[in-house]
Every structure is written in structure tokens, then in C-alpha cells.
Amino acid sequence: MTTVNVNEIALGIESFGDDDAPLVLLAGGTTMLSWPDALCEHLAAGGRRVVRYDLRDSGESTTADPEAPAYTLRDLAADAAALADALGGGPAHLAGIGVGGMVAQVAALDHPGAFSALTLAGTRAVAPGPPDDDLPDHDQATMSRLFAHPMPDWTDREAVAEFAAAGAEILGDDPVAARAIAARIWDRTPGTAPPVQMANQMGMVFSRLDCKPRWRERLPEIKMPTLVVHGRRDRFFPVGNGEAIAREIPGARLLVLEEAAAAIPDAAAGEVAEAMLTLG
Template sequence: MPSVRVNGVDLGIESFGREDDPLVLLVGGTTMLSWPDALCARLASCGRRVVRYDLRDCGASTTIDPENPAYDLRDLVADAATLVGVLGARTAHLGGVGVGGMVAQVAALDYPEVFSALTLVGTRPVGPGPVDEDLPDHDAAVIGALFSRPRPDWTDREAVAAFAADGAEQMGNDPQEARVTAARIWDRTPSSDPAVHQANQLGMVFSRIDCTPRWRERLGELDMPTLVVHGRADPFFPVGNGEALAAEIPAARLLVLDDMGTALRHTAADQVAAAMLAR
């Protein structure tokens, strides 16, 4: 896969559609594969140039030390804004999944001249760490059970894929889709280091970066069409987080998918694409 140089690092990207169509930029959460192929292809078939990319220390992007990142949330935000220009566009519809949704929120707030629309999937309006009292936190029983499982040998592709499939139902996800995605993430990890593979699979790097200052109190400043997509079965960021986002962003639309957990399902591609384009 190609990569582009942005702010001193290489970001792995994948493009769908024609280069002269309006740009939809999709932030990985943390790798680009959090955006299903089917959704990207559907958006492209509707006249959009879709570019999904890996965050730093993930996928095909520059990987130095995921356990000790030397950058913060605002650096990732600047990457998103700069990438639009590097791709030859003036503005873009910005999407973010999970932790990528946190990047997307701050990018839309800090660079309103760059982003024309916003899609936030399975995310919340505060960074990692203690959650605001009015927001539902992770389902402690589910998360405890998931993280108490023995970890696989991260250098064993089949063991990693089986580990992902085993935990998928508890996260509200499809086990077969989780298995395939985990194997693809493993294949795209440009290192044999177990710590790098673990970081790519679990997105752990994001919990180690500085996400201050807060941005939730600024959400009312957003003046662009915004879609909030959330899974009713999400135990990691329960649906109340999506409801809060939609309530605090002016004129945002909330789309709750009953059979979705933490991951966008391939079967929802047409419905999500239609909602993203209805602005």
C-alpha cells in the first residue's frame, strides 16, 4: 500500500474512487481497516474519492515505539488537516471510528476551514481515562473478561486471528469479520516485534498519548453537517456516548445500529454510506 509524507512521518493510505471527486477522509481507529472495504467502495460508487489511513505507530504508517509515543492528540489532528492538502483537496468530509473519532472531533473544531462534514462512529466526547459522570463508561464485566484472557503469541498470525474471533461476540461484533480483519492487520504490520503487533491489534498506543486539553465543551462550536453512528450493543463506548455527542453537536443526526457493537459491520455499508451522503 502507498504512503504519503505528512508532518515528518509516513502515513499509510488506501484510496477508492476518482481523484477529482470530493474527498472523504477516514481516520483509522487505529488502523484504516476499522473502515470496511464495502463502505469505502460504496461511497466511491456514489461519486466520492475515499482515502482511509493508519494513525502513527499503526499499520503501514511510521512506527517507532507504540508503547512510548513521542506525540500527542494535536499532532494526530494536524496530520489529518495536512493530509487533505497533500492529497490535493481543499476540503474533505472527515470520518473517525473509535479513537479515530476523537481525532476527528478535534480536527473539525481546530480546522473548520478544512473539513466540510463530519462522521463519528462508535466514539465519545472525552479522551482516554476517567469518563465524565454523565457518560456511560466501559461495561466493566465485559471488558474485565476480555482483558483477563491469556494473550496470544502476537507473532503467530493464526493465534492472533483466533484471539480476535473469540472476543468478538462480547464486543457485539461478528466473529468471522473480526477474524479476517485481525489477520489483515497482522499482515500489514511491518514488524516482527510482538509489542508492535499487539499495539496494532488492540490500538493501545492511543491510551498512552496526551489528549489534553479537553474538547467536549467546544462541541457546540461545530458548524458542519455531522452524522453520529453508534452500536446499541457496544460495551466499550456504550450508546449513551453517541447520544451525548449527537445532543451536543448542533443539528447532528444520530444513527443507532441495533446489531452493531464496537465495529462497523460490512452488512451496514449501504445504510451508513447513504446516511453519510445525506447532507
Template sequence: MTSVRANGVELGTEHFGRADDPLILLVGGTTMLTWPDGLCARLASAGRRVVRYDLRDCGASTTLDPENPGYELRDLAADAAALVEALGARSAQLGGIGVGGMVAQVAALDHPETFSALTLVGTRPVAPGPADADLPDHDPAVMSALFSRPLPDWTDRDAVAAFAAAGAGLLGNDPEQARATAVRIWDRTPSNDPAVHAANQLGMVFSRIDCAPRWRHRLGELGVPALVVHGRADPFFPVGNGEALAAEIPSARLLVLDDMGTALRDSASDRIAAAMLDL
């Protein structure tokens, strides 16, 4: 892992593969660990340079005040484009998961010369907040159960891990994978501030940034190959969101994974890598 300065901020990155291979840049959603190690390694073994990174106010990237972020969605999109240049590449295949998928969509639209292909996982074509009328919103029963739980002591590593594992089943995810990821995120959080730990674990900073203007009506402008991956068991962004993305991006194809919820499962790494390499 290393820090790379791009667009005026330090972005925490991790590199897989050879520096002279074609670049795949993976946007954290919000931390880089939302992209499984096995998937990154599989892509690298196929001759790709893979770099996954943390968004601002997450992980090893510049962290100021996650509760009052002083930047917008388009700043995060500009970070992605600037990072490609800072890494010495002319262009990159771009991947985003969850809220990172929103960053990836805007980055590909705003910087078409920088990104040669797009992978969008478990995301939707509108910002956090109310969904468009034709898009399925969060499952209300799941959201009620998820957000009615008492929050852990964010400075207690074991409590945070148990909280993540307990919520995983509601989100269609693997509890043990969620526990292990939460521990890794906790261990690499550079502050013991509870607000920073909460931001790293929950990605709540994204609900506090300005995501205007809308970009859904621009998706038809995307002229690069695109892969949309979505879990059929995703209650947060139900699969209709992925179907809408695939329908509105001209060169997109849809890969629906029946046993996937909100998170990429380690067990699906080979299948997803093969689809990404086929772009």
C-alpha cells in the same frame, strides 16, 4: 495502497474512487481496516474520492515506538488536516471510528476551514480514561472478561486471529469478520516486533498519548453537518456516548444500529454510506 507524507510523518493510505471527486477522509481507529472495504467502495461508487489511513504507530504509517509515543492527540488531528492538503484537496468530509473519532472531533475543531462534514462512529466526547459522570463508561463485566483473557503470541498469525474472533462476541461484533480483519492487520504489519503487532491489533498506543486539553465543551462550535453512528450493543463506549455527541454537536443527527457493537459490520455498509452521502 500508498504512503503520503504529511505533517512530517509518512501515513499509510488506501484510495478508492476518482482523484477529482469530493474527498472523504477516514481516520483509522487505529488502523484503516476499521473502515470496511464495502463501505469505502459504496462511497466511491457514488462519486466520492475515499482515502482511509493508518494513525501513527499503526499499519503502514510511521512506526517508531508504540509503547512510548512522542506525540499528542493534537498532533494526530494536525496529521488529518495536513493529509487533506497533501492529497491536493481544499477540504474533505472527515470520518473517525473509535479512538479515530476522537482524532476527528479535535481535527474538525482545530481546523474548521479544512473539514466540511463529520462522521463519528462508536466514539465519545472525552479522551481515554475515566468518563464524565453523565456518560456511560465501559461495561465492567465485559471489560473484566475481555481483559482477563491470556494474550496471544503476537508473532503467531493464527493465534492472533483466534484471539480476535474469541473476543468479538464480548464486544457485540461478528467473530468471523473480526478474525478476517485481524489476519489482514497482521499481514500488513511491517515489523515482527510483538509490541508493534499488539499496537496494531489493540490500539493500545492511544492510552499512552497526551490527550489534553479537553474538547467536549467546544463541540458547540462545530458548524458543519455531522452524523453520529453508534451500536446499541456497544459495551466499550455504550450508546449514551453517541447520544451525547449528537446532542452537543449543533448540526448532528444520530443513527443507532441495533445489531452493532464496537465495529462497523460489513452488512451495514449500504445504510451507513447512504447516511454519509446525505450530509
């Protein structure tokens, strides 16, 4: 792992595969570890240079004040384009997961020349907050259970990992995998202050981010090959959100993972990688 300086900030990155191969850039949601190792390895084995990266205020990237971010969603989109340019090799296949999928949508719209293909995983076409009337919101029973779960002692690595495992079980994800990933995220988090930990573990910085103006109405402008990946059992962003994106981006392919929830399980990594590789 290393960092690359763009737009006067540092972005933490990790690379897989041949440096001279076509670039697949994976925007974290919010950390790079939202993208499974197995998926990165499958893509690299398919002849791609894979670079996954941390968004601002997470992982090895510049951390300032997650409670009052001095940047917008469009700044994060500009980071993706600048990083693709800094890494070289021509337009990149950009992929975003969760809130990183929001970054990827805006990046594809605002900086189309930087990207050759787009993958959107477990995301939706509107900013955090109440969705449009035709889009399914978070499952309320699930959210009630999540918010009833007390916050951990953020200075305690094991407590944070247990908190993540309990949340994953509520969301329908693999608690064993979630525990391991949370421990890795904790090890990479620059400090144990609750706002910083919550930005890394839960992406809470997005609730304070300026995400205006809307971009959903612009989705038909996306002309690059697009893959939309969504878990059938996703209770956080229910599958109707992915279905809407696939309808509104011309020619987009929808891949529904029947046994998945919010996270991409290792068991589906090969299927997702194969679908991504067909885009270019």
C-alpha cells in the same frame, strides 16, 4: 496502498473511487482496516473519492515507539488536516471511528477550514480513561471477560487472529469478520514485537497518549454538517456516548445501528454510506 508524507512522517493510505471526486477521508481506529471495505466501496459508488488511512504507529504509517509516543492527540488531528490538504480538492468530509473519532473531533475543532463535513462512529467525547460522570463507561462485565483472555503469541498469525475473534465475540461483534481483519492487520504490521502488534490490533498506544486539553466543552463550536453513528449493542463505548455527542454538536444527526456493536458490520455499510453521502 501507498504512503503520503505530512508533518515529517509517512501515513499509509488506500484510495477508492475517482481521484477528481469530492474527498471523504477515513481516519483509522487505529488502522485503516477499522473501516470496512464494503463501506468504502459504497461511498465510492456514490461519487466520492474515499481515502482511508493508518494513524501513526499503525499499518503502513510511521512506527516509532508505541510504548512512549512522542506525539499527542492534537498532532494526530494535525495529521488529518495536513493529509486532507496534501490530497487536494478542497475541504474534505472527515470521518473517524473509535479512537479515530477522537482524532476527528479535535481535527474538526482545531482545523475547521480543512473539512466540510464530519462523521463520528463508535466513539466518545472524552479521552481514553475514566469518562465524565454523565457518560456510560465500558461495560464492566465485558471488560472483565476481555482482560481474562490471555494475550496471544504475537509472532503467530493464526493465534492473533483467534485472539481477535474471541475478543469480538465478547464485545458482540462478528468473530468471523474480526478474524479475517486481524489477519490482514497482522500482515501489514511492521514486526511482531508485542507493543507494535498491540498498537495495531488493539490501539493500546492511546493509553499512553497525551490527550490534553479536554475538547468536549468545545463541541458546540462545530458548525459543519455532522453524522454520529453508533451501535446499539456497543459494550466498549455504550451508545449513550454517541447520543451525547449528537446532542452537543449543533444540528448533528444520530444514526443508531440497532444490530451493531463496536464495529460497522458489512450489512450496515449501505445504510451508513447513504447517511454520509447526504452530508456532502
